[in-house]
Amino acid sequence: MIGERADFRSLAGEIAGEIILPGDAGYEAGRRVWNGMIDKRPLGIVRCSGSGDVLAAIAFARAYGIVVAVRGGSHNIAGNATCDDGLVIDLSPMKSIDVDQTRRRVRVDGGVVWGELDAATQRFGLATNGGLMPSTGIAGFTLGGGLGHLMRSYGLACDSLVSAEVVTADGRKLMASAEQNDDLYWAIRGGGGNFGVVTSFEFRLHEVGPIMLGGRLGYPLADGPEVLRFYREFIAGAPDQLIVYAGFSTSPEGEPRLGMRAVFNGPIAEGESLLKPLRQFGTPVQDDIKPRTYVDIQKIVEPMFPPGRLNYWKANFVDILSDELIDLLVAAYGRVPSRYSNIAVEPMGGVVARVPDTDTAFHHRAPAYSLLILGGWLGANESEANIAWVRELWDATRPLSSSAVYVNYLGAEGDARVKDAYGPNHARLSEIKRKYDPDNFFRLNQNVEPA
Numbered sequence: 001m002i003g004e005r006a007d008f009r010s011l012a013g014e015i016a017g018e019i020i021l022p023g024d025a026g027y028e029a030g031r032r033v034w035n036g037m038i039d040k041r042p043l044g045i046v047r048c049s050g051s052g053d054v055l056a057a058i059a060f061a062r063a064y065g066i067v068v069a070v071r072g073g074s075h076n077i078a079g080n081a082t083c084d085d086g087l088v089i090d091l092s093p094m095k096s097i098d099v100d101q102t103r104r105r106v107r108v109d110g111g112v113v114w115g116e117l118d119a120a121t122q123r124f125g126l127a128t129n130g131g132l133m134p135s136t137g138i139a140g141f142t143l144g145g146g147l148g149h150l151m152r153s154y155g156l157a158c159d160s161l162v163s164a165e166v167v168t169a170d171g172r173k174l175m176a177s178a179e180q181n182d183d184l185y186w187a188i189r190g191g192g193g194n195f196g197v198v199t200s201f202e203f204r205l206h207e208v209g210p211i212m213l214g215g216r217l218g219y220p221l222a223d224g225p226e227v228l229r230f231y232r233e234f235i236a237g238a239p240d241q242l243i244v245y246a247g248f249s250t251s252p253e254g255e256p257r258l259g260m261r262a263v264f265n266g267p268i269a270e271g272e273s274l275l276k277p278l279r280q281f282g283t284p285v286q287d288d289i290k291p292r293t294y295v296d297i298q299k300i301v302e303p304m305f306p307p308g309r310l311n312y313w314k315a316n317f318v319d320i321l322s323d324e325l326i327d328l329l330v331a332a333y334g335r336v337p338s339r340y341s342n343i344a345v346e347p348m349g350g351v352v353a354r355v356p357d358t359d360t361a362f363h364h365r366a367p368a369y370s371l372l373i374l375g376g377w378l379g380a381n382e383s384e385a386n387i388a389w390v391r392e393l394w395d396a397t398r399p400l401s402s403s404a405v406y407v408n409y410l411g412a413e414g415d416a417r418v419k420d421a422y423g424p425n426h427a428r429l430s431e432i433k434r435k436y437d438p439d440n441f442f443r444l445n446q447n448v449e450p451a
């Protein structure tokens with residue numbers, strides 16, 4: 001094997017960060033990602049301290065013909081942040097965050113996770129649309145688009161990306177922005193890790209919080225059909241500042257529930273009045289909507305998705321939350337084989353939908369919802385039943401949803417699904433890939449092949 005000839009200890013002498021090899025302390029943690037289904041063994045892991053280390057790692061991998069995986073927050077369900085028999089370029093030690101309060105901008109290293117960025121920007125009463133989990137990496141999240149609590153107010157994470165520093169496959173360090181390498185700038189706003197290693201991101205910031213109205217509503221599963229029909233009308237008429245996610249999960253007591261999570265990005269009193277009809281509809285068994293800090297709101301989801309569990313997800317965008325689809329979801333969650341599995345109905349709209357769908361590589365801006373079926377379980381002996389539940393439900397929803405999918409929710413599902421993720425933007429991505437990575441050096445991702 002080519003990689004076996006590579007002298008990884010020589011790479012250690014060229015980098016300021018650390019190299020971890022099989023047998024070293026830290027190898028087990030370093031090869032693992034959030035999804036416990038992924039069990040890969042890289043030849044080495046370069047824990048980068050800066051863009052110089054990234055350049056050295058790329059040069060080394062090229063010299064020895066070794067495949068690379070790029071790691072940010074390691075949350076990706078497909079597990080492309082690690083690999084078998086390759087080199088992991090791990091950006092997670094790169095943690096610089098520099099807030100410019102006056103210009104409302106922040107420059108962030110590629111290893112930062114959302115909890116760190118939210119905490120840093122909220123010190124100035126600012127934020128940009130980030131992930132629902134503090135432990136999700138800003139890098140993979142933004143490069144795929146980035147759906148979150150503030151997206152209806154300010155667009156996707158990639159819509160607030162002003163510039164980025166990208167290390168390319170041929171060892172150049174480029175700036176990507178509207179002024180410099182604008183094709184690359186277009187491509188990294190949704191096109192994932194296909195074009196190079198993004199070592200830093202500059203985001204536009206917005207005034208947010210620090211106190212906002214947010215929290216959850218919970219209903220018995222049996223109330224699901226009626227409550228979701230009301231929700232559908234409610235969210236269709238909601239202003240941009242209000243987002244209400246819906247979904248199915250199992251309560252700590254083991255009860256299957258329909259749940260909602262509401263966040264209002266505006267004055268508390270206005271949020272209270274807007275949310276009143278939703279909170280008064282039906283008979284919720286849980287209502288913890290109250291004023292909270294934005295940072296706390298961003299932590300609500302975290303306990304539901306600890307790292308290391310076995311996970312299998314499938315998703316699609318949905319144009320209409322039809323009665324048939326609602327009934328199907330409720331019935332399917334009634335048969336869920338694992339209490340750790342969920343279904344998420346994520347409302348899009350607002351500013352997301354007002355950005356033209358060819359302005360960024362992220363294309364699917366018109367759908368009303370993203371539907372995500374999240375299978376999660378503990379033991380390998382449960383895998384078959386849980387994967388079957390996810391697949392059967394996804395198959396049943398297909399006639400009722402669009403074929404389009406959010407790239408960051410894809411597992412290892414093949415080329416056709418990558419095309420589903422990019423729609424008509426795929427051809428342009430493929431041209432830009434040819435310009436910046438003609439050999440498809442960066443291929444452990446939702447891969448767009450060079451034209």
Ligand SMILES: Cc1cc2nc3c(=O)[nH]c(=O)nc-3n(C[C@H](O)[C@H](O)[C@H](O)COP(=O)(O)OP(=O)(O)OC[C@H]3O[C@@H](n4cnc5c(N)ncnc54)[C@H](O)[C@@H]3O)c2cc1C
Pocket residue numbers: 033034070071072073074075076077079080081091110130131132133135136137138139140141142143144145146147148192193194196197198199305408409444445446
């Ligand atoms: C529990 C959980 C919650 C989530 N919540 C949300 C959510 O609220 N909204 C949402 O939109 N998505 C969400 N996601 C999906 C998430 O956006 C993707 O998993 C995303 O890829 C995570 O980014 P990461 O940096 O943590 O991932 P990683 O697994 O580290 O990276 C994913 C891929 O991105 C590329 N990549 C990462 N870093 C870089 C870099 N610096 N330069 C170039 N390429 C890079 C690589 O191809 C890599 O394989 C969630 C995922 C999980 C597991």
